[in-house]
Every structure is written in structure tokens, then in C-alpha cells.
Amino acid sequence: METLRIRPATVDDLESMWTIFRAVIAPGDALPFDEDFERDTFREHWFGTHAASVAEQGDEVIGMYKLGANHAGRGAHIASATYAVAPAMQGRGVGRRLVEHSLARARAAGFRGIQFNYVVSTNAAAVELYRRLGFDIVGTLPGAFRHQRLGWVDAYVMFRALERPESDVEG
Ligand SMILES: CC(C)(COP(=O)(O)OP(=O)(O)OC[C@H]1O[C@@H](n2cnc3c(N)ncnc32)[C@H](O)[C@@H]1OP(=O)(O)O)[C@@H](O)C(=O)NCCC(=O)NCCS
DSSP states (O other): OOOEEEEEOOGGGHHHHHHHHHHHHTTSSSSSOOTTOOHHHHHHHHSSSSEEEEEEETTEEEEEEEEEESSSGGGTTEEEEEEEEOGGGTTSSHHHHHHHHHHHHHHHTTOSEEEEEEEETTOHHHHHHHHHTTOEEEEEEEEEEEETTTEEEEEEEEEEEOSOGGGOSOO
16 A cells, blocks of 8 residues: 555645545444534534544545543543544555554553444444454443444444553454
8 A cells, every 4th residue: 555644634634534524424334423414513523622633645635533532521531532534445454554543642642541432333344443453342332323224233332441552453
């Protein structure tokens, strides 16, 4: 794969990021947003309290993630994150690079763990990627997601502690 660069997102990336996000929510199989989801809300989510990064190949943004505290105050030592890769670029290792990058950033920022609040159980790419990078399913939310094709499916809460810097890679 041509060199992939991951860097902080700026507002100049907003259009590319919104294009990717719209594309990944369109099938209704991965994230709890529907066709009514608005660009301004996206902007608030991705350029608000969470810090966004983009993966760039050449001068094209092909993926992104955001990372920040899952809660304020006494829950602020646990991070949460969201990842998205442009559909045409999925399955080529970009998602793995983004998650690895976010793990390093979360550790550097002093977070003690990362929690994914809502991983659609049928989203094999996400569940497998997270599992391979050390996340466990710690809870199942029955029927929490209204899948566009499959109807009500479960969502997982997934968690990984960050105490052990050497344990990023699948054992
Ligand atoms: C989930 C997502 C970020 C993964 O990114 P990706 O670039 O497609 O994933 P990668 O190519 O890096 O693959 C990551 C790992 O998962 C595995 N994997 C990928 N797709 C898979 C699938 N459909 N079934 C099983 N395993 C899969 C790969 O084998 C790879 O493992 P390896 O690195 O050990 O070989 C991407 O598919 C995406 O943006 N999906 C839509 C939005 C989304 O679901 N976001 C996450 C919400 S929780």
C-alpha cells in the first residue's frame, strides 16, 4: 500500500470526512446514525471534545478516527473512540493502523483504558479488528441496533485496558 500518513484533522478535512462518514452510515449496518444525521452534528461530534485524526494517502483522506474521554470527571481516565475507513479502502489494513495509532495516543494521553460503547454485533470487520487488538466483549446490549437488512441485532460494549504498553499485538 502507498504510504499512509495519520495526522491530526483540521476543519479543511471536514468535507472529506463527512463524505466518508455518510458513506459508512448509508448501509445502516455499522453505526447508530440514519439518513437524517446532519453535517453540523457530525462536525460537533468530530471537532468537539474528542480529537480527530485522519489517514491520508497521497493527498486523499481515506480514513479517520476520533478519541476522547468516555465520561467527564471520575470517568475521564477511560477513553472512547470511533473509526471509519472509506468503503473502497476497507479491508486493506487502514482500520488496523488507525486503531493502533489511537492506542498509542490514548496511552500517551494517560488514559487507562478504551471503551467502545456500541459495536454492532454483526459488524464482523469492527468486532474482529478490535478483538485482534486486545479488546474484549464485556457486555451485550440485546437488540440495541436496528440493522437496515437484519432488523434488531445486539450491540457489544468492548473494552481494553492500557496498562501494558507491550500488549498491543494479538498474542
Ligand atoms: C471497521 C473498519 C474501521 C475496519 O477498517 P478496515 O480498514 O476495513 O480493517 P482492516 O483492513 O485494517 O482489517 C482489520 C482486521 O480485521 C479483519 N477483518 C477485516 N474485515 C473483516 C471481516 N469482514 N470479517 C472478519 N475479519 C475482518 C482483518 O483480517 C484484519 O485483521 P489483521 O489486521 O489481523 O489481518 C471499517 O471496515 C469501517 O470503516 N467500517 C464502517 C464503519 C465502522 O464500522 N466503524 C466502526 C464502528 S464500531
